[in-house]
Amino acid sequence: MNIEETLVLVKPDGVARGLTGEILRRVEAKGYSLIDLRLVQPDRELLAAHYEEHQGKPFYEPLVEFMQSGPVVAIRLAGNRVIEGFRSLAGTTDPTTAAPGTIRGDLGRDWGLAVQQNLVHGSDSPESAARELGLWFG
Ligand code: DAT
Numbered sequence: 001m002n003i004e005e006t007l008v009l010v011k012p013d014g015v016a017r018g019l020t021g022e023i024l025r026r027v028e029a030k031g032y033s034l035i036d037l038r039l040v041q042p043d044r045e046l047l048a049a050h051y052e053e054h055q056g057k058p059f060y061e062p063l064v065e066f067m068q069s070g071p072v073v074a075i076r077l078a079g080n081r082v083i084e085g086f087r088s089l090a091g092t093t094d095p096t097t098a099a100p101g102t103i104r105g106d107l108g109r110d111w112g113l114a115v116q117q118n119l120v121h122g123s124d125s126p127e128s129a130a131r132e133l134g135l136w137f138g
Pocket residue numbers: 054059063092093114115116117118120121122124
């Protein structure tokens with residue numbers, strides 16, 4: 001067993017479309033545990049720290065703007081190999097090509113929305129998870 005914690009975000013598009021429950025259902029059905037959960041209206045400072053690795057990339061500004069467009073559900077999620085496991089549940093970054101069966105593949109709307117509107121975020125390593133959980137949950 002390798003019990004880990006990860007940061008999951010239901011992004012503004014997921015909250016606005018009423019998909020928080022469906023996303024939580026998938027996460028709980030997989031056997032992961034909700035440790036903490038909050039509705040957050042993130043400010044630019046939080047998002048700049050969260051997306052530090054992407055600063056300077058062409059999609060950075062639209063991404064930060066989009067993430068401020070409405071409330072986000074932040075989840076502290078625990079489970080065996082949950083960092084890798086949640087990213088597998090989420091699917092690859094672009095909803096157009098994310099595999100069917102994944103959150104992004106099944107629920108990411110393919111009607112010309114920008115790639116950043118891909119419903120969820122999940123930390124990508126133990127180091128990222130520790131850093132991001134600190135930012136969102138203190
Ligand atoms: P992921 O969220 O799958 O970990 P990432 O960390 O590479 O992906 O990028 C963070 C977010 O930025 C991603 O969820 C959506 C957006 N993004 C990434 N690549 C993009 C691109 N080429 N065009 C537009 N948005 C992009």
